[in-house]
Amino acid sequence: xxxxxxxxxxxxxxxxxxxxxxxxxxxxxxxxxxxxxxxxxxxxxxxxxxxxxxxxxxxxxxxxxxxxxxx
Numbered sequence: 001x002x003x004x005x006x007x008x009x010x011x012x013x014x015x016x017x018x019x020x021x022x023x024x025x026x027x028x029x030x031x032x033x034x035x036x037x038x039x040x041x042x043x044x045x046x047x048x049x050x051x052x053x054x055x056x057x058x059x060x061x062x063x064x065x066x067x068x069x070x071x
Contacts, residue, residue, distance in 0.1 A: 011070045014056060016043050020064035027056035027065060 021043055028036045035049035036056060057065045 012052060012067050013047055013070065014045055014050060014052065014054070014065055015068045016045065017064045017066070018043075020062045021060075022062050022064070024061065026059045026061060030055045030059040 023038055023041050023043060025038055027043070028034075028038055032053060032055065033049050033051050035046040035051075037044050037046075052067070054067060057067065
């Protein structure tokens with residue numbers, strides 16, 4: 001069964017501005033589904049697992065994360 005909430009909002013996603021990311025891990029620490037990982041100074045967000053709870057966005061001290069609508 002398709003989750004109607006997730007389907008309705010999947011037109012958006014959390015994106016990383018790598019010019020501003022300090023790779024501190026604050027977003028990783030607050031992510032309930034553990035969809036954000038840091039590996040070799042690269043921040044990855046698994047969009048198949050992300051629930052768009054947005055907890056990572058205010059947790060980022062450099063403002064490197066934002067919610068963007070898919071074009």
